[in-house]
Amino acid sequence: AQSVTQLDSHVSVSEGTPVLLRCNYSSSYSPSLFWYVQHPNKGLQLLLKYTSAATLVKGINGFEAEFKKSETSFHLTKPSAHMSDAAEYFCVVRDTGRRALTFGSGTRLQVQP
Amino acid sequence: GAVVSQHPSRVICKSGTSVKIECRSLDFQATTMFWYRQFPKKSLMLMATSNEGSKATYEQGVEKDKFLINHASLTLSTLTVTSAHPEDSSFYICSAPLAGGSSYEQYFGPGTRLTVT
Numbered sequence: 001a002q003s004v005t006q007l008d009s010h011v012s013v014s015e016g017t018p019v020l021l022r023c024n025y026s027s028s029y030s031p032s033l034f035w036y037v038q039h040p041n042k043g044l045q046l047l048l049k050y051t052s053a054a055t056l057v058k059g060i061n062g063f064e065a066e067f068k069k070s071e072t073s074f075h076l077t078k079p080s081a082h083m084s085d086a087a088e089y090f091c092v093v094r095d096t097g098r099r100a101l102t103f104g105s106g107t108r109l110q111v112q113p
Numbered sequence: 114g115a116v117v118s119q120h121p122s123r124v125i126c127k128s129g130t131s132v133k134i135e136c137r138s139l140d141f142q143a144t145t146m147f148w149y150r151q152f153p154k155k156s157l158m159l160m161a162t163s164n165e166g167s168k169a170t171y172e173q174g175v176e177k178d179k180f181l182i183n184h185a186s187l188t189l190s191t192l193t194v195t196s197a198h199p200e201d202s203s204f205y206i207c208s209a210p211l212a213g214g215s216s217y218e219q220y221f222g223p224g225t226r227l228t229v230t
Contacts, residue, residue, distance in 0.1 A: 041223075043221045043224065044206070044208075044221035049218065090156065090157070099162070099210060100147055100162060101147075101219065102159070103156045103158075106155075106156050
């Protein structure tokens with residue numbers, strides 16, 4: 001069975017400082033991993049995805065994530081936070097052979113001016 | 114990118130009534146759509162997989178007679194909450210992968226907030 005653990009329910013950073021949102025996964029097979037962002041009253045938007053290619057994945061808006069199999073982690077980072085990054089972020093896993101996604105509990109990112 | 118719409122965006126209904134939520138893929142065909150439920154400050158929970166031309170597949174613990182799913186066409190899936198109760202109040206989100214394309218990426222609708230009074 002697959003599962004995702006987002007280690008922080010809430011992260012607060014100052015504008016211009018780095019962002020780190022942590023995610024650990026559990027999967028029986030080789031997983032596909034994703035980060036989605038949800039802004040208030042907006043649909044979920046895909047930030048980036050890992051599908052067994054390069055372990056360092058670059059996404060939109062300056063975000064990137066590194067797949068570390070030995071640590072079963074897929075942490076999301078950004079060098080410099082922007083006010084518009086404030087949102088809810090979900091780490092998501094999809095096992096090989098399944099089309100449905102399993103979501104983590106979400107991390108709310110707050111960016112202080 | 115591909116667009117998925119949901120209608121209505123918000124609905125308030127009285128306890129005991131039924132509510133239908135539509136999910137449409139606007140610029141692509143979707144043989145499969147997924148319905149999720151999101152509680153306040155909680156993650157998305159997969160409720161069921163909607164399959165065009167066949168019965169939906171429900172996740173464990175989801176009542177299929179309460180949450181009726183119909184995948185009427187390659188661009189439309191509907192979720193009907195029957196005999197709604199206040200505990201059914203939630204945010205319902207659908208998603209669809211591009212048919213024939215990579216199944217790794219799904220496109221999400223903006224969600225429907227249901228409030229049962």
